[in-house]
Amino acid sequence: MADKTEKLLSVLKLQPVVPVLIIDDAATAVPLARALVAGGLKAIEITLRTPAALDAIRLVANEVEGAVAGAGTILNAAQFDQAVEAGSQFIVSPGTTQELLDAASASSVPLLPGAATASEVMALREEGYQVLKFFPAEQAGGASYLKALSSPLAGTLFCPTGGISLANARDYLSLPNVICVGGSWVAPKELVAKGDWAGITKLAAEAAGLKG
Structure with missing residues (x-):
């Protein structure tokens, strides 16, 4: 377990903000991930909320230099195994079940x-x-609860x-028990739809510069 904890910490210490992505079209995965990496966000969580998610993870893992692909919204052991097979280097779940813990172990x-x-x-x-x-961070009580x-x-x-943005990220990052935050604001759907990768790189760089 200690080895896996260190492995996870090495990923989460890469940057103050981990992008949380919902990818509808796998064709956008590579340019999106490259834009995020260019801005300084290497660890990328791709959520299993769309049919394109596993393909997106596979593409990012295989084709984006410098990216550390992870899978989010993992709800059961089958999804855990599928995400690992696709190339995920870390797995994120919204909650926990014994089945999921067994798969992880x-x-x-x-x-x-x-x-x-x-x-x-x-x-x-x-x-x-x-x-x-x-x-969900904001809904569950926010930074004051975590403190x-x-x-x-x-x-x-x-x-x-959950509910974290550029406006409140520092509230969390300043806490002694917070290693990083997860957020979707660095890859807005409208910029992805337009293919505005430079715009996403700019948002990523802004997020990468956040400190507590």
């Missing part, structure tokens, strides 16, 4: 499991997890995702 690819309450965090700590996704967890649950690091 059998794999060398690290899991960033989702938690929203102190009890969920404690249960995952018992399973050996030190790095968690806090989701309140930092003392009683010291030693646990979070990647908050």
Whole structure:
């Protein structure tokens, strides 16, 4: 477990913001990922919310130099295995089930499991997890809630995702228990639709420059 924790930390420490992408057309995956990498965002989470997701992960993993492709919205063991087979180097889930934990323990690819309450965090700590996704961040209580967890649950690091934007990202990144944040604002649908990759690189560079 320690090895997988270190592997996950090495990915999440690459940048302050991990792009969370919903890709409708796999043909946009490579230019989009290249634009994000050019702006300094190498770790990229592609969510399994569309039929194109697995193909998009495969393309990014195989064709985008410097990119670290990950899969998000993983809900069960079958999706976990499919995402790993497609080339995912890290797996992200909105919550956790025993089935998902079992799949993760059998794999060398690290899991960033989702938690929203102190009890969920404690249960995952018992399973050996030190790095968690806090989701949905804004709806579950925001930065002030996460700050309140930092003392009683010291030693646990979070990647908050959900409702985070350029406007509030620093509120999270300034917390001692936050390693990075996840956000979709760096790849707006309208820019992807227009193929405005330079615009996305600019947003990525802005996000990459965020500090706590």
